[in-house]
Amino acid sequence: MLNLLNQHRTVRKYTDKPIDSELLTKLLEATCRTSNTGNMQAYSIVVTTDATLKQQLAPTHFNQPMITQAPVVLTFCADFNRFTKWCEQRQADPGYDNFQSFMASTIDTLLAAQTFCIAAESEGLGICYLGTTTYNAGEIIDILKLPKLVVPITTVTVGYPADLPEQTDRLPQEAVVHFETYKDFTSADIDQLYAEKENSDFYKQFVAENKKETLAQVFTDIRYSRKNNEFFSDKFLEVLKKQGFLSVIN
Template identity: 80%
Template sequence: MLNFLQQHRTVRKYTDQTINPELLNQLLETTCRASNTGNMQAYSIIVTTDSAIKQELSPAHFNQPMIMQAPVVLTFCADFNRFTLWCEQRQAEPGYDNFQSFMATAQDAIIAAQTFCVAAESVGLGICYLGTTTYNAGEIIKTLNLPKLVIPITTITVGYPETIPPKTDRLPLEAIVHRETYHEFTPNDIDQFYAEKENSQFYKDFIAENDKTTLAQVFTDIRYPRKNNEFFSEKFLQVLKQQGFLK
């Protein structure tokens, strides 16, 4: 099992093969067994296969081709709507229109998403997480008709892999794991953690293609620049207010 989990790759190209609806339901049933806050199951999963709806979702994901190409697109949502409806029908006064409740349900949505990914990969499917979901949550809310107290957190495209891409690199464990408490890094630690990545021909070519002098600059100037991060921060905070999770 550890070996299986270590084989994870992000799969962005899928064959034409559809996913058997019974198999998909089994994967979703498995997903719903995952840990969640207080067994409230305060999350929802929107399963989209219809190409007209995928077409409408596509711009929110910056037209990444996986949306149209994958047979199934799953949008995992923070969702206190169902639970709130239940409380209202049962002489109980719900109080989940706040940020702490959002954090709990957003976590549950991600726990479910990752459980789905492991389950899907175990039956030979390939998955890709789309980080664009929180960038353009407002647009996705419109397309998927999400009511108040529902916010899309992540999107997974899933299908049978056309090819299995190579494994991507990872930092050494000591860059991620701290023992007992957090140990702040020295400049020398940072140099060591990133040495293998920075010395690889793959990243050297990547820096040159992007016309930069360091790999970090590709992230700060092109992939995740401050200007974009701040723009999408403002947008997502507005969505939190609009959907009722923030005053």
């Protein structure tokens, strides 16, 4: 298992080989064993294999080709709709139309997504996690017909790899692991932790292509700018209000 986890690669190109329905069912069964808040399983997984629906979803993910090429697209959703309906049908008063419940269901959702990814990779499949789902959550809600108290959180494409891509670089462990309490970073720590990334030929070319002075500027000015972050923040907050998770906030 440790070897599997350490060999993870993001797979964006897939063969034409379909995923056997029995295998997909087994992967989803394993996913549904994931740890979750209060054993409420406040998440849902929408499995999309229909070509027309994938074409409709593609623009919501900025037309990344994996969406239409992958045999299976899974949209993992925070879902308090099902649990709320069960409560109401059992003479219980649900109180899950709030931000705390949204956060709990989001955590459940992401745990389930990661379980699926590991299970899929263990069976020789390749996966690609898309961080674009919350950017256009409203449009995805319309396409997948998600009711109130259901919000898409992340999307995973899955299929048999057409090639074996290089592993994406990662920061050294000491950048993300803190023992006992959080140890804040000095300027020297930051220089050391990002040195390998900044000095790689790949990222030097990345900086040059984007006509920036530093790699950090590529992130702040182009990839994840303040303007875009604020725009998509406002957009997603409106989705949460529409879907009923911010009903107690004025």
